[in-house]
Amino acid sequence: MNNKLAILNGSYKKALGAILLKEFPHLATLAVADVLIDPSGKTGRVWLSTTDEILKTVEQRRGDIQNQLKKHVVTRYTPSFTFLLDDKYLDRIDNLFNEIRHED
Secondary structure: OOHHHHHHHHHHHHHHHHHHHHHOOOOOOOEEEEEEEOOOOOEEEEEEEOOHHHHHHHHHOHHHHHHHHHHHOOOOOOOEEEEEEOHHHHHHHHHHHHHHHHHO
């Protein structure tokens, strides 16, 4: 990945984190795990560390979130983001539950 895309990915990750915190302050289990923008800058993927229910809620508000992104990160195109569930988050939760079971 070239340096420009890496900087853009980082900028969108930071901006999305701020927007999601503002839009969903009551959801403590919501965090941006990673952002990957394609080289054209028109589409991107966002991995969220959260649950399926919260992911669906975020996906329903995708238009509002993308409109707010225009104010935070100024580029020629605002990417159309696809929100995905970060599998690593679920693996960590499973590991914690397994540790609790083994302690009992």
